[in-house]
Amino acid sequence: MYFAVAGRGVLLVVFGVAAFGKARTSAAFAEFVDTLRDLRWIREAWRRPLALGVVGVEVAIPVLLALPWTAVVGLGLALLTLTAFTTVVAVARLRGQQVRCRCFGSGSRSAPGAEAALWGVAQMLRNVALIAVAGIALASALTQRSGATPDLFKGAHLLGVLTVTVAVLAPLTVFNLFLLFAVIRRLRTAGTANVPHVDTLPAVGLVVGGFTAATLDGRVLGGEDLAGTPRNVVCFMVGCEPCKTQIAAMRADGGLDRERTLVFVFGDPHGEADRELAASVRDLGTVALLPMGDPVATAFGGIDGFPTLMRTENGRIVASARRWADVGAAVGADVAVPSPAPAGIAP
Numbered sequence: 001m002y003f004a005v006a007g008r009g010v011l012l013v014v015f016g017v018a019a020f021g022k023a024r025t026s027a028a029f030a031e032f033v034d035t036l037r038d039l040r041w042i043r044e045a046w047r048r049p050l051a052l053g054v055v056g057v058e059v060a061i062p063v064l065l066a067l068p069w070t071a072v073v074g075l076g077l078a079l080l081t082l083t084a085f086t087t088v089v090a091v092a093r094l095r096g097q098q099v100r101c102r103c104f105g106s107g108s109r110s111a112p113g114a115e116a117a118l119w120g121v122a123q124m125l126r127n128v129a130l131i132a133v134a135g136i137a138l139a140s141a142l143t144q145r146s147g148a149t150p151d152l153f154k155g156a157h158l159l160g161v162l163t164v165t166v167a168v169l170a171p172l173t174v175f176n177l178f179l180l181f182a183v184i185r186r187l188r189t190a191g192t193a194n195v196p197h198v199d200t201l202p203a204v205g206l207v208v209g210g211f212t213a214a215t216l217d218g219r220v221l222g223g224e225d226l227a228g229t230p231r232n233v234v235c236f237m238v239g240c241e242p243c244k245t246q247i248a249a250m251r252a253d254g255g256l257d258r259e260r261t262l263v264f265v266f267g268d269p270h271g272e273a274d275r276e277l278a279a280s281v282r283d284l285g286t287v288a289l290l291p292m293g294d295p296v297a298t299a300f301g302g303i304d305g306f307p308t309l310m311r312t313e314n315g316r317i318v319a320s321a322r323r324w325a326d327v328g329a330a331v332g333a334d335v336a337v338p339s340p341a342p343a344g345i346a347p
Contacts, residue, residue, distance in 0.1 A: 003137055003139075004137050004138075004140040004141040004144060006137070007075065008071055008074070008137060010130075011061065011065055011074075011075070011078045011130070011134055011137070012061075012062045012065045012066060014130060015058045015062050015065075016062040018058050018103055018104050019055055019058035019059045019062070021103075022058070022102065022104075023055050029051065031102055032055075034272060034273060035099070035100040035101075036050060036051060037267060037271060037274075037292070038099045038100055038239060039088065039092055040292060044292075057077065060074075061074050061077055061078050061081065062074075064077065065078070072142065075134055076138055079131065079134040082127055082130050082131045089119050089123075089124075098118055098241065099118065099119040099239075100118055100119070101119050101123050200302075201305075201308065201320040201321065201322070202301035202302065202303070202320045203301055203317065204317055205316060205317065206300075206316065206317045207315060208300055208301075208316065208317065210222070211223060211295055211299035211300075213290060213294070213296050214288060215287060216278060216279065216282060216287045221288060225262070227315055229260065229313075230311055230312065230313045231261070231262060231311070231313075232257070232260060232285065232309075232310070232311055233262045233300065233312055234246070234250070234261065234262070234264070234285075234307065234309045234310070234324075235263075235266060235297075235300075235303050235306060235307060235309075236263070236265050236277065236281065236306060237265070237266050237307075238265070238267045238276075238277045240306045240307065242306070242307055242322065243306055243307045246307045246309065250324050251283070251284070253324065256284070258283070258284060258285045259285075260285075261284055263281050263285045263286065263288070264288050264296060264303075265277055265278040265281065265290070266290050266294065267289070267291070267292065268291065268292075275289065307322060308322070309321055309323070309327045311327055
């Protein structure tokens, strides 16, 4: 009984604070919705309904836990919710995606006024611990409801609690520990690599397809902007640590021709963090803020990793890399560039 009561108390507070943090103001809720963009498989149209569903579950769990006759349902829902959250984020991190943590609303920050903290080992350990609390509390509550005596120190009751606890927690613990160690390996790899381990770069020699993109200053970019003279084309995404490194490298490059540099920031055009990133790189060139999956990504051969940095001539890609220095080195070498302009682009 004591395990169940203590676990209910802990989870009631945790989920209550989480729900309040996300729903206390419209701005806090909008920030939470914005973090769902980090999970790239969630379409933009799904983010707000999914966020409402998450907050609804987080509100329901404390209510269920507070009522004795629904406590078991609340503990089970808390266990499933924590497991689902942990699994989804762990899979995203294993794929190399940065995921911001607004688990408790706007307060989930590394410092006052700072951007939300990123999911890492600390957050994974916290959730694994909460899963253990939920599992033990659920096992105790189920054993108590079975009619056994409430005295935890009697052998039969304690054995029942331990049996149900092992049955509930063993597979979840093994699974979550596997995810935790996998995330730790991923973070260690990312910390020692110069660039993120992502999918292939756009192919050198590829003819850039047709596209249009509205810039922050009201211009409309298109294929004709790549005709003739060389152009720098760089693609960034908010929350991407290697992107910050390459932005700094470009700023340090005294030879950067800003008039011939196109900067595409991929993310949520309505997201505050995305708009801030786009505005912050206007000193590098002409900037356009685009949604994930925009046709511009397809036109350049499929942009599916960040940062992606390219050089084009006559509408063809002559260099592509994850580092600004590598783009410059590739162009400095003898790169064969087909001379005819691609169809649809003015010479």
